Amino acid sequence: MTAASEPLLRVEGLQVHFPIKRGVFVDRTVGHVRAVDGVDLAIDRGTTYGLVGESGCGKSTLGRAVLRLVEPTAGRVLFDGTDVASLGGEPLRHMRRRMQMVFQDPLGSLDPRQDVESLLSEPLKAHGLGGGKAGIATRVRELLDAVGLPSAALRRYPHEFSGGQRQRIGIARAISLEPDLLIADEPVSALDVSVQAQVVNLLEELQQRLGLTYLVIAHDLAVVRHISDVVGVMYLGSLVEQAPADALYDEPLHPYTRALMSAVPVPDPVVEERRERILLAGDLPSPADPPSGCRFHTRCPWRQETRCDDEVPVLRELAPGHSAAPHPPRHLVSCHWAEEIRDGVLRPRSADEVAATQGVSVRATGADGAFETDALVQGVDEPIERR
Numbered sequence: 001m002t003a004a005s006e007p008l009l010r011v012e013g014l015q016v017h018f019p020i021k022r023g024v025f026v027d028r029t030v031g032h033v034r035a036v037d038g039v040d041l042a043i044d045r046g047t048t049y050g051l052v053g054e055s056g057c058g059k060s061t062l063g064r065a066v067l068r069l070v071e072p073t074a075g076r077v078l079f080d081g082t083d084v085a086s087l088g089g090e091p092l093r094h095m096r097r098r099m100q101m102v103f104q105d106p107l108g109s110l111d112p113r114q115d116v117e118s119l120l121s122e123p124l125k126a127h128g129l130g131g132g133k134a135g136i137a138t139r140v141r142e143l144l145d146a147v148g149l150p151s152a153a154l155r156r157y158p159h160e161f162s163g164g165q166r167q168r169i170g171i172a173r174a175i176s177l178e179p180d181l182l183i184a185d186e187p188v189s190a191l192d193v194s195v196q197a198q199v200v201n202l203l204e205e206l207q208q209r210l211g212l213t214y215l216v217i218a219h220d221l222a223v224v225r226h227i228s229d230v231v232g233v234m235y236l237g238s239l240v241e242q243a244p245a246d247a248l249y250d251e252p253l254h255p256y257t258r259a260l261m262s263a264v265p266v267p268d269p270v271v272e273e274r275r276e277r278i279l280l281a282g283d284l285p286s287p288a289d290p291p292s293g294c295r296f297h298t299r300c301p302w303r304q305e306t307r308c309d310d311e312v313p314v315l316r317e318l319a320p321g322h323s324a325a326p327h328p329p330r331h332l333v334s335c336h337w338a339e340e341i342r343d344g345v346l347r348p349r350s351a352d353e354v355a356a357t358q359g360v361s362v363r364a365t366g367a368d369g370a371f372e373t374d375a376l377v378q379g380v381d382e383p384i385e386r387r
């Protein structure tokens, strides 16, 4: 495999466990939150990997571990072929320049006391880029232009902008050091629906123009489908399904993915009328004490005793049924019964039945309700075209 065809980012067996401390005088570790618990993924250059899942399933922690903002407990992050953990000092600084983050809330990530000129020139100065005062001023204007803001914005402060404009400033800052990889953590979820599409379009335009690679973390399935080449679905720290975006949305294989998809309203009223909702029983279990076997078994309508309770399913391709590497992107799923569910051989139990066996109540899909109201799909203001 040539260097160019090698994925820009490879994550191998990544685990991030946070210690749970107790004690007044002596810190005792009484357990661990398994925020990320064995994730493999790869992102090709110039493509977008969308990571979806309920709040608390470990998406942000994974993004932070890639940037080495948190130290992995186990596993490797290979960026452009280099193990990120092996770097220190100047090489680490250089690598960090090549990976940048776009945050959900630009107001929280932009210093309110700095005007836009200073916000955009600061990273250039810190890295000795831009070639002196005049060079930096030119580069700052180019950055503003690239994100569609007028040069009049230079003297203004973050609070003087709308949410969408602030996100444009955040994006300008993220691309200022000419990175290769952008990790965008919920980049549009804090924005009005009417401006979400504009920011998504800007990200796509910049990707094409600058050859950027994206890891987009989001709970909005319409945004993820629109922007992603490959989508990974996370549940309790692990990937339960991964596939090229169209394949995943056309035929979700994992019961959890099916439940997430079934919660998205369809714009066609006739289809919407017939849409079958898969309700899940109970809340997301604690990542400090995840269920045995398949982690989804406590909520799964297709659970089969006792295999699902005892045996951890591997992320695999459907028949011939062997485990597979995550690259090149294929449709992978971690469910013992994916073929039987796909072929309708196994019938789902109702959420009430699942709840009765677990002694819990029935919840709408997406514990935070995030998957229930998807205004973009409903076509409000500026709908994102579905592929």
Ligand SMILES: Nc1ncnc2c1ncn2[C@@H]1O[C@H](COP(=O)(O)OP(=O)(O)OP(=O)(O)O)[C@@H](O)[C@H]1O
Pocket: 018, 033, 034, 035, 053, 054, 055, 056, 057, 058, 059, 060, 061, 062, 287
């Ligand atoms: N620094 C930390 N110390 C202890 N636990 C943490 C820390 N950061 C995250 N967690 C826990 O790890 C789990 C995964 O959190 P994470 O923020 O990665 O999930 P997420 O899917 O991104 O959710 P959200 O969309 O709400 O941010 C959660 O249970 C969270 O409480």
